């Protein structure tokens with residue numbers, strides 16, 4: 161699928177949900193993709209990208225940003241505390257804030273550096289043991305803790321279980337966000353971004369549908 165097809169489908173989903181045109185941001189997930197494919201999407205004028213790993217992003221994005229200074233990258237994958245400082249340099253937003261230790265490290269860095277990427281709290285809506293994210297029952301407390309640290313919270317993020325109806329998880333994430341007064345919802349990937357838009361996604365994270373399948377999975 162081309163980038164323009166994806167944007168057209170997002171626009172259509174926004175319209176049928178009665179949402180304003182352009183209220184959903186498309187994050188093109190470029191992890192593992194060859195540089196030529198990423199360059200092609202940059203040349204089409206797209207500027208918002210997502211990566212899963214600090215190291216991979218550090219290896220490829222500084223050069224792209226030299227050529228396309230308005231390109232922005234969001235971190236979508238799990239973050240080790242010892243990479244938090246590097247993440248501050250590379251990313252406009254971080255979608256994987258999921259534990260107090262990381263929140264405290266971010267708060268210290270924000271004070272020291274005088275800036276902070278926007279933060280999405282990742283919620284493990286499917287309560288899967290192998291998956292990152294705070295449990296739904298712990299979300300309200302953790303959000304309050306992040307606010308007490310003055311972190312710039314943009315919203316919530318989830319990755320639904322592969323074998324469940326994603327819209328149930330999108331609806332749950334929306335409910336937790338609403339009761340906490342958060343407007344950002346990072347949800348929806350290649351297979352389900354339209355239902356995420358229908359349920360209020362402000363950021364959809366689409367990889368393989370734009371770039372083609374990845375040579376290997378992370």
Ligand SMILES: *Cc1c(COP(=O)(O)O)cnc(C)c1O
Nearest residue numbers: 189236349350365366367368369
């Ligand atoms: C890889 C990834 C995506 C994109 O997945 P596709 O199915 O290729 O669209 C979105 N979000 C996260 C967190 C990812 O790791």
